[in-house]
């Protein structure tokens with residue numbers, strides 16, 4: 083039994099709680115985004131153990147970072163070997179891993195044009211770099227982004243982040259960002275059911291925006307996630323994405339494809355943009371690129387990523403040699419094991435298994451996604467599609483108690499986020515579906531206390 087009465091669980095977490103308390107005392111709440119009192123002690127492939135010895139299946143994979151599994155042997159070996167040579171030296175000297183990773187990324191990313199690479203530390207800093215490069219390249223003042231988007235937490239990242247509280251956004255003195263509607267085929271505007279028609283509807287709103295409201299020629303860039311993760315796993319129709327490419331070309335805007343969450347095989351293709359048969363001007367990578375090490379990359383048209391002077395996007399620890407050595411091992415692991423194809427196959431299986439829950443429960447409104455980037459939309463009932471965030475939180479709480487790590491996100495905070503390592507065994511997926519099934523039942527039948535909702539800091 084938990085010794086802390088404020089945590090409504092009978093799970094044994096006594097060793098973890100003092101660490102949780104220290105966080106409360108010393109770590110800024112601006113970094114506190116905790117769903118459960120799990121203090122991680124060990125992780126391997128799709129499993130995690132906490133300080134109390136509890137074992138979990140990981141459906142979160144550190145926010146879709148561990149595509150190749152936790153503590154992947156190839157990455158651990160590459161980093162250890164590099165650490166034995168030297169840890170890192172800032173960008174005043176050359177090192178082999180950066181040259182190798184840049185060459186690799188130029189070769190494997192879509193775009194049959196001359197490309198160059200800027201390596202950073204996080205997805206957010208890479209998006210920031212891509213946006214600054216686009217502003218400098220075009221010398222135009224405006225940026226187009228999308229409602230409920232997430233691109234990181236640098237100043238520009240907050241400015242373009244459609245999922246942030248507008249009050250927080252207003253504190254950033256860059257007000258030239260305009261938010262376009264990201265297509266939602268489950269709750270499409272004007273209740274349109276047909277995805278193609280739905281895509282056309284959103285596209286025509288964008289067309290009108292640039293023709294009638296703000297001249298398309300005044301925009302430096304449009305930044306878009308090819309599947310909107312934090313918006314709630316929204317997969318745009320292909321015609322929408324093709325239209326976005328046409329519009330950005332028409333007005334000479336840089337199309338920035340934020341693949342921080344979708345990249346490195348997660349959606350069943352190496353890069354999610356490949357589902358739509360379009361080529362962006364810049365691709366941004368992070369998370370899974372490093373295989374767990376802090377590495378990000380902006381891969382783009384040479385003239386865009388070289389539009390600023392040397393040292394414009396320079397950080398002492400950026401392109402960190404040992405981390406980049408890990409990233410090379412991670413990218414090779416994805417390629418050699420064709421993990422994108424594995425993700426497509428496992429994703430089909432898992433979507434089918436989750437679809438069984440949709441048949442079984444009135445509160446499962448939609449199961450959607452691509453590859454192993456899936457979302458389960460929890461609703462009051464199928465007909466109204468009214469989002470039920472409270473129920474979703476109760477489901478993940480009970481799932482945690484039963485040994486599954488899964489969080490909620492989405493524009494209404496009601497979508498179960500499913501993003502396990504692409505290397506997850508089928509048995510783990512089956513057990514996880516069983517846990518979700520039992521947890522939905524418990525939550526629907528009132529066996530999860532309302533107070534759990536107050537405990538979690540969760541997406542709204």
Ligand SMILES: Cc1ncc(COP(=O)(O)O)c(C=O)c1O
Nearest residue numbers: 204205206232233234342343368
């Ligand atoms: C689509 C997308 N872009 C950017 C980021 C920011 O990446 P990071 O947290 O590594 O800065 C995230 C992180 O969740 C993301 O999902």
